Amino acid sequence: MTELMAGVEHTPLALLMLGRQSDGNSERGVDCPGELPPASDPSLVERARTAKAALGDQVFVLGHHYQRDEVIEFADVTGDSFRLAQQAAARPDAPYLIFCGVHFMAESADILTGPGQHVVLPDLAAGCSMADMASFEQVEDCWEQLGSVGLDAVTVPVSYMNSSAAIKGFTGRHGGTICTSSNAKRALEWAFSKGEKVLFLPDQHLGRNTAVRELGLSLDDCVVWNPRLPLGGNTAEALAAATMILWKGHCSVHGRFTKESVDDVRARVPGVQVLVHPECQYEVVEAADLVGSTERIITLVEESPAGTAWAIGTELNLVRRLAEAHPDKSIVFLEKTVCFCSTMNRIDLPHLVWALEELVAGRIPNQITVEPETALHARRALDQMLALP
Numbered sequence: 001m002t003e004l005m006a007g008v009e010h011t012p013l014a015l016l017m018l019g020r021q022s023d024g025n026s027e028r029g030v031d032c033p034g035e036l037p038p039a040s041d042p043s044l045v046e047r048a049r050t051a052k053a054a055l056g057d058q059v060f061v062l063g064h065h066y067q068r069d070e071v072i073e074f075a076d077v078t079g080d081s082f083r084l085a086q087q088a089a090a091r092p093d094a095p096y097l098i099f100c101g102v103h104f105m106a107e108s109a110d111i112l113t114g115p116g117q118h119v120v121l122p123d124l125a126a127g128c129s130m131a132d133m134a135s136f137e138q139v140e141d142c143w144e145q146l147g148s149v150g151l152d153a154v155t156v157p158v159s160y161m162n163s164s165a166a167i168k169g170f171t172g173r174h175g176g177t178i179c180t181s182s183n184a185k186r187a188l189e190w191a192f193s194k195g196e197k198v199l200f201l202p203d204q205h206l207g208r209n210t211a212v213r214e215l216g217l218s219l220d221d222c223v224v225w226n227p228r229l230p231l232g233g234n235t236a237e238a239l240a241a242a243t244m245i246l247w248k249g250h251c252s253v254h255g256r257f258t259k260e261s262v263d264d265v266r267a268r269v270p271g272v273q274v275l276v277h278p279e280c281q282y283e284v285v286e287a288a289d290l291v292g293s294t295e296r297i298i299t300l301v302e303e304s305p306a307g308t309a310w311a312i313g314t315e316l317n318l319v320r321r322l323a324e325a326h327p328d329k330s331i332v333f334l335e336k337t338v339c340f341c342s343t344m345n346r347i348d349l350p351h352l353v354w355a356l357e358e359l360v361a362g363r364i365p366n367q368i369t370v371e372p373e374t375a376l377h378a379r380r381a382l383d384q385m386l387a388l389p
């Protein structure tokens, strides 16, 4: 550790609504002690460069594909949640990892990095609405209820990477695995080799799309678990007959694409290929030409010949960057309405500058830490994913 970093203090975490004020009754957020630079400050780019240069290899900046351009410009690596988790784990020498993504990703980075490393989320308001749709208490309650009808022993939990550390910990404690949108099929095959049923958390669409489209199950093999209703809104008989128990969660970005938008773009753009993320609804995925994870979407577009036309159903920042990077192809956003991920967009250049300058000043802002017991079980579920055949 350099002199620069000697004697670092932890910036106390606090809450606010939007921007810089504190409101203890609001949703999870962050107050930025000290001065948060205004978004219109023309010196921000220079300040980010200067602070990053001062930190040198003490800091490693990870940028999710859905982040703003102004943030991606300072990322040492870009990727989807899985790739970024791998990248965080592959940087044992960096004491500070600034995670430009959302809360669950920073938690995964903390679980996968060493004790001397600190993961910083520039704005604690950058959560994920999908991850928040499955609370630990609700999932524990679900498991108890499955036990009350004799189904816990034959059910294996499979949790999407887009879940809180607490849900990953639950998954590890009950012998399950984490999955991503790239390896969900393998995760389900593994789970069905261990048990008769899968409890899939928290994205019902990824679970259904994978089970029905890739494993050959029928829609009738799937039931949805609504955590607000007894037995998730199902009868004991329906649960006993089901193969997939899908948590009632969805992505507030990908869940917005509709079958109508697919029909509409086909009518508007001759020869268009519709490419969507598997977090989209079943009927959207069925109507599309191709389905793929964020990384797969990028690869498919990059490898396609000039002159091809694409309508892409994923987060708008990424679609816009793809369109700019490939002027020889026609790339349009699948939905007419704007569809940024509002929580991803909470990380902006002022927050990144603030985080970098706090580190330069010897303070660790917004450090994300996962409680050790949860981390232990979550790590087991993550390791199981990495060991999938």
Ligand code: SF4
Binding pocket: 066, 102, 127, 128, 129, 130, 131, 162, 251, 252, 253, 254, 315, 341, 342, 343, 344
């Ligand atoms: S795009 Fe969807 S899954 Fe990803 S962070 Fe935003 S709400 Fe969560």
